[in-house]
Amino acid sequence: MTVATRIAPSPTGDPHVGTAYIGLFNYAFARSRGGRFIFRLEDTDRQRYDAGAEARILEMFEWLGIRPDEGPDVGGGRGPYRQSERLAIYREHAGRLLATGKAYRAFETPEELDAMRTEQKRLGRPLGYDGRGREVSREEQERRAAQGEPHVVRLITPDDGETAFQDVLRGEVSIRNAEIRDPVLQKSDGYPTYHLANVVDDHLMGVTHVIRAEEWVTSTPIHVLLYRAFGWELPEFIHMPLLRNPDKSKVSKRKLDTSVESYRLQGILPEALLNFLATMGWSMPDGREFFSLDDMVAGFDIGRVSLGGPVFDLKKLRYYNAKYLRDVLSLEEVARRIAPLLRERGLDWNDQDYLLDVVDVLRPRAETLVDLIDAAGYFFTEDVRYDGPARKQLAAGQKYLEDLEREFSILEFFDYDGVDDLLHDYVQAQSVGMGKVLQPLRAALTGTTNAPGVTDLVTILGKRRVLRRIGQALSAINQGLPDDNPQRSGESGPGGDGKGARGPRKPGKGETQARQQGRQEGTAAGAGTPKRDPAG
RNA sequence: GGCCCCUUCGACUAGCGGUUCAGGUCACCACCCUUUCAAGGUGGCGGCACGGGUUCGAAUCCCGUAGGGGUCACCA
Numbered sequence: 122m123t124v125a126t127r128i129a130p131s132p133t134g135d136p137h138v139g140t141a142y143i144g145l146f147n148y149a150f151a152r153s154r155g156g157r158f159i160f161r162l163e164d165t166d167r168q169r170y171d172a173g174a175e176a177r178i179l180e181m182f183e184w185l186g187i188r189p190d191e192g193p194d195v196g197g198g199r200g201p202y203r204q205s206e207r208l209a210i211y212r213e214h215a216g217r218l219l220a221t222g223k224a225y226r227a228f229e230t231p232e233e234l235d236a237m238r239t240e241q242k243r244l245g246r247p248l249g250y251d252g253r254g255r256e257v258s259r260e261e262q263e264r265r266a267a268q269g270e271p272h273v274v275r276l277i278t279p280d281d282g283e284t285a286f287q288d289v290l291r292g293e294v295s296i297r298n299a300e301i302r303d304p305v306l307q308k309s310d311g312y313p314t315y316h317l318a319n320v321v322d323d324h325l326m327g328v329t330h331v332i333r334a335e336e337w338v339t340s341t342p343i344h345v346l347l348y349r350a351f352g353w354e355l356p357e358f359i360h361m362p363l364l365r366n367p368d369k370s371k372v373s374k375r376k377l378d379t380s381v382e383s384y385r386l387q388g389i390l391p392e393a394l395l396n397f398l399a400t401m402g403w404s405m406p407d408g409r410e411f412f413s414l415d416d417m418v419a420g421f422d423i424g425r426v427s428l429g430g431p432v433f434d435l436k437k438l439r440y441y442n443a444k445y446l447r448d449v450l451s452l453e454e455v456a457r458r459i460a461p462l463l464r465e466r467g468l469d470w471n472d473q474d475y476l477l478d479v480v481d482v483l484r485p486r487a488e489t490l491v492d493l494i495d496a497a498g499y500f501f502t503e504d505v506r507y508d509g510p511a512r513k514q515l516a517a518g519q520k521y522l523e524d525l526e527r528e529f530s531i532l533e534f535f536d537y538d539g540v541d542d543l544l545h546d547y548v549q550a551q552s553v554g555m556g557k558v559l560q561p562l563r564a565a566l567t568g569t570t571n572a573p574g575v576t577d578l579v580t581i582l583g584k585r586r587v588l589r590r591i592g593q594a595l596s597a598i599n600q601g602l603p604d605d606n607p608q609r610s611g612e613s614g615p616g617g618d619g620k621g622a623r624g625p626r627k628p629g630k631g632e633t634q635a636r637q638q639g640r641q642e643g644t645a646a647g648a649g650t651p652k653r654d655p656a657g
Numbered sequence: 658g659g660c661c662c663c664u665u666c667g668a669c670u671a672g673c674g675g676u677u678c679a680g681g682u683c684a685c686c687a688c689c690c691u692u693u694c695a696a697g698g699u700g701g702c703g704g705c706a707c708g709g710g711u712u713c714g715a716a717u718c719c720c721g722u723a724g725g726g727g728u729c730a731c732c733a
Contacts, residue, residue: 308731560691
């Protein structure tokens with residue numbers, strides 16, 4: 122039998138990291154065994170149904186690169202893949218259990234059930250349906266149903282003994298049948314409950330391995346009983362540990378950001394999120410900590426799941442993201458993802474190489490795409506604003522800036538080495554510390570003191586921009602560095618939404634690594650076009 | 658509370674009876690590099706929950722205790 126797994130989310134709120142997590146493991150398992158991975162929408166709860174959620178969950182998986190072989194959007198031979206479109210199937214199956222005496226119609230109202238629970242509580246008795254509906258005769262059940270009296274269908278479960286199942290990761294788990302109280306299979310609105318729909322669909326869709334979260338362990342015996350009632354073969358059950366909040370409780374919106382969309386908006390990369398999620402309760406056989414989805418599939422071994430509930434650590438997620446940004450993805454790839462975000466802010470550029478240079482120096486200083494674009498502003502606008510520390514540097518560096526303006530204007534080879542030599546020679550001639558000269562220059566060029574190496578900045582910005590910015594800084598100094606420097610107007614281009622004008626920039630993070638040799642462009646035309654290591 | 662599951666550094670984990678006075682990563686600290694901020698390099702801090710067994714030998718197996726989590730709906 123060919124392996125089949127599934128992810129079966131409910132279309133309620135935001136696409137959840139837990140759904141991504143369980144989806145990832147189902148996907149990896151199916152792929153590693155040459156099986157099918159099914160997406161099934163469990164939309165049987167009309168109260169909590171959210172019309173937009175289905176598309177958003179699908180988008181989430183698309184973004185993550187986890188593509189189902191079957192699902193509502195891709196089809197497949199065992200659909201439909203929305204439970205709301207399978208109502209007739211569930212009704213027929215419920216009917217089958219009714220006909221074979223394995224289920225019965227129960228007519229208690231919600232109020233009656235509440236009263237029952239209240240009474241149980243008062244007496245200190247175990248909570249749960251007491252099976253009173255079994256007393257109603259078949260004839261009466263059918264008669265009342267025929268008269269349209271609202272009712273549910275319940276499974277008859279054994280009162281004694283216990284029901285056990287094998288969990289691939291935990292071994293045998295058994296629960297006394299007394300704990301299981303005739304669960305509802307079909308609600309009074311005619312919709313199936315999770316238990317019925319899930320079992321019926323898993324069977325009909327040929328699911329061989331049920332990989333789901335640990336929270337389902339205690340209801341698995343219900344499913345076992347259902348499989349038996351239908352006379353079906355059991356699938357393998359694999360219960361993954363629950364992702365945890367920092368306080369160890371199961372991940373929740375209240376205590377943690379659980380929305381995958383929100384991580385995307387924060388500039389988290391799908392590869393990084395996936396890699397991070399894969400390390401939650403699982404490890405590569407060879408101990409690698411950075412690996413792609415394909416790598417994971419190639420090395421997948423369900424036996425390597427560890428059962429302690431892993432805490433979802435934002436810091437580590439960000440670390441993974443930073444790692445992907447600077448080491449795993451190519452420079453070109455990062456630039457490709459950054460470009461649209463810059464344009465959204467109304468920032469633009471003419472030269473692809475310029476963008477690559479900017480990303481190159483900025484990415485070691487960024488943890489997320491958003492960090493990166495937050496720090497990139499001065500590369501894309503001439504309206505440089507000076508933050509507090511920058512003002513101090515400018516005020517102290519007027520002389521150096523004047524000198525450097527002159528020196529740069531006559532510098533013939535405006536490439537990395539040329540600039541670097543000039544700067545060093547100048548500093549030496551002045552016999553002062555590097556910082557004395559370079560900090561004011563950095564401030565003039567970027568408006569901040571936290572930025573990439575000055576030689577990089579100068580080289581990337583190019584002669585024309587550098588001279589202009591030094592000139593600007595000098596005139597600002599002459600005007601006493603007015604504190605109410607006009608807000609940067611954000612150079613709103615197409616798609617600009619005014620976001621260009623933001624509060625004080627976060628300290629830029631950048632790259633000091635020596636640039637490639639051979640920057641050839643000595644002209645004033647700014648946009649640096651240095652040679653770049655094609656290895657990227 | 659009943660039931661079920663889980664338990665290696667603050668966090669993620671490796672370890673599946675002996676080659677481990679427990680290894681790696683994040684975080685944290687220090688130092689190095691250094692014109693700022695990062696990145697990078699080096700080092701450090703820090704753990705087998707506890708108690709009984711089993712065994713020549715236990716982080717690894719068993720039992721108990723404690724702790725954590727989940728679940729007890731006409732939600733999934």
